[in-house]
Amino acid sequence: MKVNNRFLLLSVLIFACFLLVACASQASDSETDKKKDSLVLAIGSEPTDGFDPTTGWGRYGSPLFQSTLLTLDRNFNVQPDLAVDYSVSEDGLEWTVKIRDDVKFSDGEPLTIEDVIFTFETAKNSQSVVDLQNLKKIEKLDAQTVKFVLERPQSTFLYTLTMLGIVPKHAYSENYRENPIGSGPYKLVQWDKGQQLIVEENPYYYGKKSPFKKLTFLFLSQDAAFLAAKAGQVDIVSVPPNLAKESISGMKLIALDSVDNRGIMLPFVKPGYDAEKGIEIGHEVTSDLAIRKALNICIDRDKLVEDVLEGFGTPAFSVADKLPWWNEETVFEDGDIEAAEQILMDAGWRKNADGIFEKDGEKASFTLVYPASDQTRQSLAIAFKQMAKEIGIEVNTEGKSWSEIEEVMHSTPVVMGWGSHDPIEIYHLYHSKYRGQGYSNANYYSNKKVDQYMDQAIHAITPEEANEYWKKAQWDGETGFSALGDAPWVWLVNLQHLYFVNEHLNIGEQKIQPHGHGWPITEFIADWTWEE
Amino acid sequence: MKNQYLSIDFDSTNYKRRILWKIIGLVCLFLLVALSGFWIGEEQIEANMGEKHLSPSLDHPFGTDWLGRDMFFRTLLGLHLSWKVGLFAAVISTVIALTLSLLSSINKFFDSLVTMLIDLFLSIPHLVALILIAFVLGGGVKGIVIGIAFTHWPSLTRVLRAEILQIKSSEYVHISKKLGKSRMWIIRHHYLPQLAPQLFVGFILLFPHAILHESAITFLGFGLSPEQPAIGIILSEAMKYLTMGMWWLVVFPGLSLFGMVVIFDALGNNLRKLLNPN
8 A cells, every 4th residue: 555655656746747848848938939039149259358449459350339430232332330421631631530429339329530549549559450650640520420530641541440349438438348348230238258258239229129128148168069059059150071961950051251361471581581570481391483383283182172171161262262362363273183283394304213303402491380289370381282292393291380380480380260340450461571480471471573563552542553563463464462472371261251140040141251250240230030 | 955955946946947937928918009009000999979878789889979089999908009109118227227227336426316316306296297297398298208208207216226225235246346347347247147137127017107197197198199099098088988988988998098008017026026036
């Protein structure tokens, strides 16, 4: 009898449990009936430097909390945002910008011309990645108009206007990067460092409102993010190529083209010592144009995309593929082993007994360094090594930490990655005045003609005119910094940025994504919709 | 009385013989694994994109990774590296331990100095000291090897010091001293022969420690190039592919490491039984 009682009790308990579970699932069902107005995103790394545009936040993609004077639309045409109008003087030195008068920050205070001036002054003084050294002074013309006066003409100042989010003068302090207040579509609610970021719609936002009132960004490792997506806990997750082959029920894979490129930077000069900077520079083998050209031609970029990126990428031929300032002529037929060998033979290289090219006792051999923490770059380096071996160039690969790479990058080939929506990047990478300045032009490339074209591009007044010169700097029919000319780089691939997105969520058209996976995808969040 | 001793002796020779065979077997097994690294060339672990993500088969007993590299040979090379690091660390640690323990036998001052050193090193968690040393030396194989070599001596030193203290107080040492024998003579003729078994067993038992620490620290990276086949690196890379269900990248290298450590441990314990039945 007693046993029976116990049995009965147990079955009642079990039944109760079932009932509870059923109720719970019913409750969540009815919840989804309501219009979905919040999203959970696991789209990449946490910006450890915080959300201060004057020190670099938002330069890739959009600043989310702040808004910019101008923006670039999906086709990279300049559109007004905070500004209603802008003009450039004939000499390219004076930029006049007129702003809207109806904009409020997320704390309800109006955004005035003082805030714009304050932002640019703060950014100039911050000595950060936001380079405003060319900005001489800022003049307030009236309550709505400001004039930026430059030291020298700079056509890329336009892109600075599209990237620098405006910060409020009245609410800017040392802690601003942790408590950003701005005029962007969202405002920060909570930031649990290392875990998550919660943002809410900015009620004062003047632009098109997103249907999603609340966004939660989770900062998870790639594996954890993937598993969270599998468990149905996130609406968007970014994934590396190897996980993109998997499938997640209820989610679709979106692959976005990018200029997030990977390439190999080859030391351009003969071995030497830069006494001014105190660094060893140059490499005997890669300073030979024939070697650089042969490498460019022998690499089968389609195969790299297939093998290393699992097909999620595009071949790269320059630092700015498919952007308005890209020279389409720089694409060439690659994967051609015979042509590569011919170039080396013509330059006086001969194969030795091991099948490696030699010239004057120097073996065509070098070490290729990659950041040890980046598996994609490691794979690219190893695949590159094998392709180079096929034509008789010996490459040894070695993974190092970034601090170690900084010590050797002027004299050793390195697997690097770039890709910006601002052509100033080209200037930094290839202009001889940036030789040996940090990561810019670390391989000591220089060509007078190219310098000249790029200076003309910088001094151009309209973006169209500037783009012509950027293109000429790549290849003008005779010389240039592309693989057709001096070939100081072997560009390999552009990554595709991969996301699993909830089937109901439509994120619309995206721009060609810049370097930096994750944040840029939020740029057009106002156009995202939830479709049942 | 004499008989009793004899019978014990007789038993123990049998016992010793059994242990000896065990040891020989273990040594062979271990040599097979550790020395095979000398015959594995670059070609065998070369990337082969055509054979990515293969599960274990006859061609690739441990499967292949995301670059199509054969995991069997990579694992063997990893064990080989572990063995080399272990050997170096064990030799250095044993030498340090012996030197310090002999130093401690000189007088009270040196003894307390050595004891203090031992306490100092034992009070810092092993892995932390190891990481600090490796970091100071700039990482890489050099940093890791030296780091491991210079952190594994304290416990062995302590054992040897105790042993010397015991021998030092024995009568024949006193007599030798009274007869005017030099300190070196006493060390050579009294200390070293007595310490030899401890030294040898200590040397062997250092291996598993060193190997486990080597894989722990290579798991964390520490300046080793990721294509270098070290067990720790293989395991940390494999973590990224677990979600894809590529279990063989973790299981086989992990088991091999475990096997290697078990072999050494068994070897050391059997040696101890052989040399010091008490």
